[in-house]
Amino acid sequence: MKKSLKSLKLVNDQLFTNKMTIVYADRFKLNQILLNLLNNSIKYNKEDGNVEIYLEEEPHKEPQYVTIMIKDTGYGVSTENQEKIFEPFYRVKEFASYTEGTGIGLSLVKQHVEDMFGEVGVKSEEMAGSTFWVKFPLKKRNILCL
Numbered sequence: 694m695k696k697s698l699k700s701l702k703l704v705n706d707q708l709f710t711n712k713m714t715i716v717y718a719d720r721f722k723l724n725q726i727l728l729n730l731l732n733n734s735i736k737y738n739k740e741d742g743n744v745e746i747y748l749e750e751e752p753h754k755e756p757q758y759v760t761i762m763i764k765d766t767g768y769g770v771s772t773e774n775q776e777k778i779f780e781p782f783y784r785v786k787e788f789a790s791y792t793e794g795t796g797i798g799l800s801l802v803k804q805h806v807e808d809m810f811g812e813v814g815v816k817s818e819e820m821a822g823s824t825f826w827v828k829f830p831l832k833k834r835n836i837l838c839l
């Protein structure tokens with residue numbers, strides 16, 4: 694089934710100013726993480742659904758982190774499945790029959806995020822949508838830009 698998305702929105706004032714958020718990260722792994730999460734946010738969305746991408750910094754907290762959130766309006770993930778979906782080859786039965794996949798995307802995401810001293814998780818309400826988030830430590834001396 695081909696999905697048509699109503700909107701893909703970047704919700705981040707910083708993207709429209711000169712301020713840049715800089716994290717210490719492996720560019721290849723970061724790309725893979727974002728591609729996997731975006732791919733899922735479209736694949737498991739409803740027809741005419743929306744996807745929003747947020748970037749959040751917590752400059753007053755120590756240690757400092759930057760969080761990227763990808764929010765969809767899809768089927769959501771039950772509380773019971775929220776940890777399991779990060780295991781290799783795990784797919785939610787109800788949706789597996791009408792979407793193709795291998796079940797390894799999120800386990801790769803988790804591996805890559807943890808390799809970079811970050812964290813990953815999901816907040817979700819069944820049939821209403823999910824917000825997948827990844828959190829990375831901010832560095833004062835920077836290597837790669839985001």
Ligand SMILES: Nc1ncnc2c1ncn2[C@@H]1O[C@H](COP(=O)(O)OP(=O)(O)O)[C@@H](O)[C@H]1O
Pocket residue numbers: 729733734737738765767768769770778783784785786788789793794795796797798799800823
């Ligand atoms: N944005 C999402 N909304 C609802 N369910 C999701 C979402 N992302 C992942 N899932 C669930 O987690 C499972 C594992 O995801 P993933 O590891 O990317 O494998 P795949 O997409 O190949 O099935 C998916 O099969 C799906 O059941």
Ligand SMILES: [Mg+2]
Pocket residue numbers: 729732733794798799
């Ligand atoms: Mg996937």
